[in-house]
Amino acid sequence: MNLDFNSWTCPLPLRDYPKIVLGHGGGGKLSNELIENLFLPAFSNETLEKLGDAATIDLNGILQNGARLAYSTDSFVVNPLFFPGGNIGDLAINGTVNDVAMSGAKPMFLSAGFIIEEGFEMENLGRIVGSMSQAALTANVRIVTGDTKVVERGKGDGVFINTSGIGIVSGGVNIAPNLAQAGDVVIVSGEIGLHGIAIMSVREGLEFDAPILSDCAPLNGLVAEMLEVTKEIHVLRDATRGGVASVLNEIAKSSNVGIRLQENSLPVPRIVRSACEMLGLDPLYVANEGKLVAILSREYADEMLEKMRSNKFGEKAEIIGEVVAEHAGMVVAKTGIGGTRVVDLQLGEQLPRIC
Amino acid sequence: MNLDFNSWTCPLPLRDYPKIVLGHGGGGKLSNELIENLFLPAFSNETLEKLGDAATIDLNGILQNGARLAYSTDSFVVNPLFFPGGNIGDLAINGTVNDVAMSGAKPMFLSAGFIIEEGFEMENLGRIVGSMSQAALTANVRIVTGDTKVVERGKGDGVFINTSGIGIVSGGVNIAPNLAQAGDVVIVSGEIGLHGIAIMSVREGLEFDAPILSDCAPLNGLVAEMLEVTKEIHVLRDATRGGVASVLNEIAKSSNVGIRLQENSLPVPRIVRSACEMLGLDPLYVANEGKLVAILSREYADEMLEKMRSNKFGEKAEIIGEVVAEHAGMVVAKTGIGGTRVVDLQLGEQLPRIC
Numbered sequence: 195m196n197l198d199f200n201s202w203t204c205p206l207p208l209r210d211y212p213k214i215v216l217g218h219g220g221g222g223k224l225s226n227e228l229i230e231n232l233f234l235p236a237f238s239n240e241t242l243e244k245l246g247d248a249a250t251i252d253l254n255g256i257l258q259n260g261a262r263l264a265y266s267t268d269s270f271v272v273n274p275l276f277f278p279g280g281n282i283g284d285l286a287i288n289g290t291v292n293d294v295a296m297s298g299a300k301p302m303f304l305s306a307g308f309i310i311e312e313g314f315e316m317e318n319l320g321r322i323v324g325s326m327s328q329a330a331l332t333a334n335v336r337i338v339t340g341d342t343k344v345v346e347r348g349k350g351d352g353v354f355i356n357t358s359g360i361g362i363v364s365g366g367v368n369i370a371p372n373l374a375q376a377g378d379v380v381i382v383s384g385e386i387g388l389h390g391i392a393i394m395s396v397r398e399g400l401e402f403d404a405p406i407l408s409d410c411a412p413l414n415g416l417v418a419e420m421l422e423v424t425k426e427i428h429v430l431r432d433a434t435r436g437g438v439a440s441v442l443n444e445i446a447k448s449s450n451v452g453i454r455l456q457e458n459s460l461p462v463p464r465i466v467r468s469a470c471e472m473l474g475l476d477p478l479y480v481a482n483e484g485k486l487v488a489i490l491s492r493e494y495a496d497e498m499l500e501k502m503r504s505n506k507f508g509e510k511a512e513i514i515g516e517v518v519a520e521h522a523g524m525v526v527a528k529t530g531i532g533g534t535r536v537v538d539l540q541l542g543e544q545l546p547r548i549c
Numbered sequence: 550m551n552l553d554f555n556s557w558t559c560p561l562p563l564r565d566y567p568k569i570v571l572g573h574g575g576g577g578k579l580s581n582e583l584i585e586n587l588f589l590p591a592f593s594n595e596t597l598e599k600l601g602d603a604a605t606i607d608l609n610g611i612l613q614n615g616a617r618l619a620y621s622t623d624s625f626v627v628n629p630l631f632f633p634g635g636n637i638g639d640l641a642i643n644g645t646v647n648d649v650a651m652s653g654a655k656p657m658f659l660s661a662g663f664i665i666e667e668g669f670e671m672e673n674l675g676r677i678v679g680s681m682s683q684a685a686l687t688a689n690v691r692i693v694t695g696d697t698k699v700v701e702r703g704k705g706d707g708v709f710i711n712t713s714g715i716g717i718v719s720g721g722v723n724i725a726p727n728l729a730q731a732g733d734v735v736i737v738s739g740e741i742g743l744h745g746i747a748i749m750s751v752r753e754g755l756e757f758d759a760p761i762l763s764d765c766a767p768l769n770g771l772v773a774e775m776l777e778v779t780k781e782i783h784v785l786r787d788a789t790r791g792g793v794a795s796v797l798n799e800i801a802k803s804s805n806v807g808i809r810l811q812e813n814s815l816p817v818p819r820i821v822r823s824a825c826e827m828l829g830l831d832p833l834y835v836a837n838e839g840k841l842v843a844i845l846s847r848e849y850a851d852e853m854l855e856k857m858r859s860n861k862f863g864e865k866a867e868i869i870g871e872v873v874a875e876h877a878g879m880v881v882a883k884t885g886i887g888g889t890r891v892v893d894l895q896l897g898e899q900l901p902r903i904c
Binding site: 229248270302306323336338354 | 658
């Protein structure tokens with residue numbers, strides 16, 4: 195009931211950018227500045243400030259057996275809408291299923307909100323919705339509430355989809371970005387860089403011997419199996435926007451630890467490596483849509499790797515590094531030739547509208 | 550993991566529109582066709598098919614005392630972003646708070662997803678986020694998870710906001726659009742048409758003696774007080790897109806009953822009436838953002854009206870009609886001069902991008 199035109203003053207760190215730039219949505223430094231200086235102060239509460247892929251909520255004790263609710267949202271603006279290995283529809287389902295799963299939850303219910311541009315082909319909408327239906331079935335979640343808006347031609351871009359998701363975290367499971375500990379190992383669930391390169395190959399019209407397919411996949415089944423090994427996983431994150439490098443940077447800062455990577459151990463497919471060289475990209479920063487990073491005590495590492503590799507979405511899981519007490523807040527990589535480089539957060543995103 | 554380009558055939562009722570038109574997002578017949586022929590078959594499940602403002606879920610018995618979870622989502626694409634009486638920010642909070650409340654739930658947690666156009670002024674984003682913060686405080690809900698995407702200039706329109714919300718429905722409360730019964734009364738919580746006319750007055754550059762302010766407001770407090778009168782409210786809907794007429798049509802169809810309105814009883818402010826005449830609009834179809842329609846047994850009507858009128862968001866509540874066994878699925882209005890007219894669902898929406 196208040197126009198509120200005049201009561202807000204732009205805080206200092208945002209003043210370098212009086213207008214929004216693409217990088218503010220890129221998952222790098224600019225995104226973080228926006229979150230820390232605008233969204234967090236405005237919406238401040240303990241749950242939001244944890245900044246995991248999903249919020250976890252105890253619902254004032256109304257849930258039985260110490261369970262908590264996991265809750266997450268994501269908007270999808272990927273361009274192009276259809277790409278090798280998927281489309282915006284299954285991306286919107288798997289993306290939110292994965293965010294919810296990264297709290298250790300079993301994802302159960304999703305919402306779907308569509309913003310469609312006038313003139314968008316009904317057939318394409320049907321294909322996208324069909325993919326969502328299939329992806330929801332595969333991930334064993336139900337879409338229980340939705341909304342559709344249409345904007346005039348030229349005021350949107352085909353279709354944007356927002357999904358949110360809720361799930362249940364069992365009692366005793368406590369997974370969050372601030373729980374990494376020195377001595378932990380860092381595991382990645384498989385080959386990195388595929389989603390980003392699949393999108394870029396379409397956008398740039400690149401042709402390879404074999405098509406590069408997005409790795410878009412639901413990871414909730416993998417997470418459920420990982421929790422059978424131990425409930426004491428410290429951190430889970432899916433390495434989407436900004437890739438493995440950005441996710442690890444956020445964990446290092448949030449947990450106030452250092453992370454040391456072994457570059458040789460990174461599972462980068464040859465074709466991703468070639469494409470990255472061609473495009474001037476670093477695979478560590480390229481988005482994935484079906485890969486998670488797990489951080490847990492070294493004592494469970496072997497058993498966890500074995501378990502992950504028995505799941506089709508974890509077949510190529512590898513230990514890629516360790517958590518250390520030194521250089522808190524920083525990620526460093528031991529390079530192939532024995533040197534060390536800092537793996538910093540990038541300013542924006544190498545690839546806009548990747549998801 | 551499936552391109553799914555070819556497996557979907559557009560069902561018959563949608564074939565008249567090979568491309569999406571604005572009306573598909575208008576909350577009228579075209580919206581319903583899209584929902585019934587595309588979204589429902591694709592996402593089919595019992596919860597979604599109830600088509601209330603919010604889904605209600607029993608969470609497999611994990612909630613205590615027969616409580617259920619209410620869950621809803623809405624995307625906001627209102628144009629202009631700032632309007633007399635509010636902006637897209639408080640609209641996005643109140644809109645979802647109200648949707649959740651219409652299941653009889655106490656709304657508790659919200660998600661917020663932003664799709665921002667490159668070049669959008671940081672100051673305006675700040676004001677919008679500030680309004681969201683204030684609206685969340687007023688409605689006593691917390692924003693616990695969020696997401697920000699940026700699209701290139703010309704691929705969006707300033708900012709679109711999706712919110713979803715969850716709340717708790719107490720055991721014994723069972724409110725849904727299909728529960729209206731012949732003999733029930735139809736109550737509206739106050740003056741209608743204000744939000745739509747506030748938006749239109751800005752868009753069309755109309756000037757009135759006094760500015761027309763949107764009625765954008767959180768209705769969860771009002772609903773909580775109404776439930777003190779009786780838990781046996783049959784239907785609650787907030788009369789947004791498509792106005793009171795569209796909501797009543799949906800209820801009539803869903804409950805398979807007729808609804809008979811008394812036009813004389815409709816609380817239409819004089820200024821809305823004048824504006825509607827000038828613009829060629831029918832106030833029954835104009836969007837509200839702080840008005841609900843309640844349907845309940847006549848025995849509670851007087852006490853309910855009294856309770857509603859003691860709340861500032863229900864001050865001008867009125868009984869506007871009754872539920873009848875005749876003309877099932879239809880809404881008719883007794884006109885001021887003694888005639889009767891059918892109040893049908895409109896094809897699209899009189900006013901695109903009203904919310």
